[in-house]
Amino acid sequence: MTPPLDDGDLRAMLLTALGTEHAAIWVYGLVSAFLPASAATGLAAASLAHRERRDAVVALLARDGIAAPPAAAAYRPPSPVTDAASAAGLAAVAEDDVAAAWRAVAERTEAATGGELRRLALEAVTAAATVSVTWRGLAGRTPLVAPFPGDGSET
Amino acid sequence: MLRGAGALAGLVAAGSLAAGCARPEGPDPLEEPLAAARDDAVSAAAAAAAHPELASRLTPLSRARRAHADALAAEIRRARPDRTATVDAAAGATPAPARPAESAAAAVTALRRSLGTARDGAGALALAAEPSRCGLLTSVAASCAGYVTVLG
Numbered sequence A: 001m002t003p004p005l006d007d008g009d010l011r012a013m014l015l016t017a018l019g020t021e022h023a024a025i026w027v028y029g030l031v032s033a034f035l036p037a038s039a040a041t042g043l044a045a046a047s048l049a050h051r052e053r054r055d056a057v058v059a060l061l062a063r064d065g066i067a068a069p070p071a072a073a074a075y076r077p078p079s080p081v082t083d084a085a086s087a088a089g090l091a092a093v094a095e096d097d098v099a100a101a102w103r104a105v106a107e108r109t110e111a112a113t114g115g116e117l118r119r120l121a122l123e124a125v126t127a128a129a130t131v132s133v134t135w136r137g138l139a140g141r142t143p144l145v146a147p148f149p150g151d152g153s154e155t
Numbered sequence B: 001m002l003r004g005a006g007a008l009a010g011l012v013a014a015g016s017l018a019a020g021c022a023r024p025e026g027p028d029p030l031e032e033p034l035a036a037a038r039d040d041a042v043s044a045a046a047a048a049a050a051h052p053e054l055a056s057r058l059t060p061l062s063r064a065r066r067a068h069a070d071a072l073a074a075e076i077r078r079a080r081p082d083r084t085a086t087v088d089a090a091a092g093a094t095p096a097p098a099r100p101a102e103s104a105a106a107a108v109t110a111l112r113r114s115l116g117t118a119r120d121g122a123g124a125l126a127l128a129a130e131p132s133r134c135g136l137l138t139s140v141a142a143s144c145a146g147y148v149t150v151l152g
Helices: A008-031 A037-063 A084-107 A115-139 B002-019 B031-050 B052-079 B081-092 B104-128 B131-150
Strands: none
Touching: A008 A037, A008 A084, A008 A115, A037 A084, A037 A115, A084 A115, A084 B131, A115 B104, A115 B131, B031 B052, B031 B081, B031 B104, B031 B131, B052 B081, B052 B104, B052 B131, B104 B131
């Protein structure tokens, strides 16, 4: 049975997914000051989930002898964060990116060899869709849930 | 219903012989999430009509479940042409009558339960599916999970 990460395409997508987890962790640090106190618990839980998934990916890569690239020092938000709505909008974009990267990982796995990655991907896309309900609501974005989270349509 | 299913099973077997290759038989595993998506789309639309105060939450939900149904049906038609007739016949079937008498709260509770089941079902299928289906099923499970939160 071939270790799934011997597939260069899958390995590249997993590294992309790791990059989106790094970015999401950075985004949650940035937006926390702008979001209402009522969002604090959800934000902390979402941030923790991204850190845990990041650590899981780093461990998984290390097991195959692959060094995980570190996070960037900073990321460039697509639009400035100035208030709760723009902060929530950025959090929603970060979650969209996470969902898209992980769905792409899922699509490159075989059921027989990629079970661990598929479970991580399912958790990641599910968590992104779930937590995005709050961020989309605060950002005034509809619908609150994308029909196909991670498919790249960004709706 | 039963007679129709039997006739289709016969067609599947004939198709396998004619094609001379090992085609899968029996229902496509996506038929279950397809039926669930269609049911939810109808139930959510009916509940939104009966309880206008729910429409802002249930109309997008109904649209999403309709989109899930369309995508799942398209994938079944692509992978299993032998199941196209079954899938299309089920689409035209009269949906189970909505429960107009039920309260708004009961409608939301029933939909939330149904979406939780759909989330778990699509998620389990995603883990077992071929790669080309894994992405779609992952997204459907995630979308259902999101709507469970919306209705929470």
